[in-house]
Amino acid sequence: MSGPIQSIERAAAILRLLSGRSRRLGVVEMAGQLGLPKGTVHGILRTLQSVGFVEQDRDSGKYQLGAALLHIGSSYLDANELRTRALNWADALATQSGESVRIGTLHEKQVLIVHHVFRPDDSRQALEVGSLVPVHASALGKALLAHHRYLLADLGSGPLPSYTPATITDVKRLGHELEEISGRGWASEVGDLFPGVASIAAPIEDRRGVIAGAISISGPIERLCESTVPRGELVGYVMETARTVSRELGAIPW
Amino acid sequence: MSGPIQSIERAAAILRLLSGRSRRLGVVEMAGQLGLPKGTVHGILRTLQSVGFVEQDRDSGKYQLGAALLHIGSSYLDANELRTRALNWADALATQSGESVRIGTLHEKQVLIVHHVFRPDDSRQALEVGSLVPVHASALGKALLAHHRYLLADLGSGPLPSYTPATITDVKRLGHELEEISGRGWASEVGDLFPGVASIAAPIEDRRGVIAGAISISGPIERLCESTVPRGELVGYVMETARTVSRELGAIPW
């Protein structure tokens, strides 16, 4: 045995399908998308159901993700060293800046949010842990890309998806900004993803010197920026926190 | 093919192992616990790693859960009808009661938290979505058990695990309380799980008339109880919300 195990790969593909756009899918639908006979897909689904990774809607017969995955998935957070080490500092940064804080890692050419602290004051906000945000339209993403430049090529040659008029859609222009970012050590985004909201992010370094993640603050442009430039004071907070977490991870021994 | 697929079952067992107490496990360790040859376990791990469900620590060689699971796991929340339907009402209940709100479902003889609203006013609290709480020491658990009485037998015959001096450890006594609960339609817990904190819960009914989940509020005993009895006003809020959500799920057509 040398290659990966076929049935497990297929099971994973099914789970990934179910975690995509459409929450619920039928057997033939998945079989079609995966190019597999429906009997095969059904066998895998039956197994996934027996272990609780998938549930079947009794009325429609369609399948959806199972509860066991929620628990397993959130267990990942405990094992994630970046997150556990950064917990307290993220809180402190939220208090200091008065804005919401996010920590993210690269995952499949996107940014996976592994921690999220709400803005201190008020207001009910949706928890974003576990969600994916685009690399090219977020401060977190740019901070990460700047130190994993090889990924830029994987984003394709065509224009990048646009979310607001301010989104950078040109790969070349993004490349230039990444250059700047890696030079100065922080990234920002002003209305690139959601109109009216800005973010400031800084990369977090690993024990091995690799950029393992990034931390950011987000809020209304008026609060984060002086006209359209991020306030130096806030940039300082973010960078300082990132450096502290990096040290906590063993990146900077001195 | 009739039975479930072996390799997928084993892969699931490995993932469940990794989501348990010890975040990081080695190949032989897992092989021992599963009673499988280590070569076999390694093959499965290699596959799980290639699909991002598992990551390997470079230094120690041990394995831990992968980032892909966080995203998939949190996608479950979107597919969960109970949670999506209850979102707004949970917020309202938090505002109304001034306490933190939780929504849970039965999962493997425990209560899986699928939604968590922080207490409105203040104070940083840890998000508990995805975590499991014991059925016999939580209001959510009791509310659910009361309508799935058959589960009581599965809890074993010996004394139940104790978390505080107030925890109900006797299965028989728990049975009696469940009787009461199913009669009056709400459950409570006063310092059973954490000293000084109490909860009040009510069951949520399904379209098919099955109890699909429960909703609760939690807070300091002094705020939730009159001496040791839950305040009638708060009980009312919780029950009313549970009924509203049940109606939203299609349980009560009138």
Add this chain to the structure above:
DNA sequence: GGAAATCGTTCGCCAATGTCAAACATCGTT
């Protein structure tokens, strides 16, 4: 400091295992 134990990893043979296509059952629709 050397030997032995332990770890993660690889290999090749064998057959148990999972795959596939076709038949079945159960819907809802025409």
Add this chain to the structure above:
DNA sequence: AACGATGTTTGACATTGGCGAACGATTTCC
């Protein structure tokens, strides 16, 4: 009432993945 679509089951085939032993690299223990 016949059709088409779905999810489900079946059985034969050979591919696939399981097993146990051997490898190389660490670490532990005398």
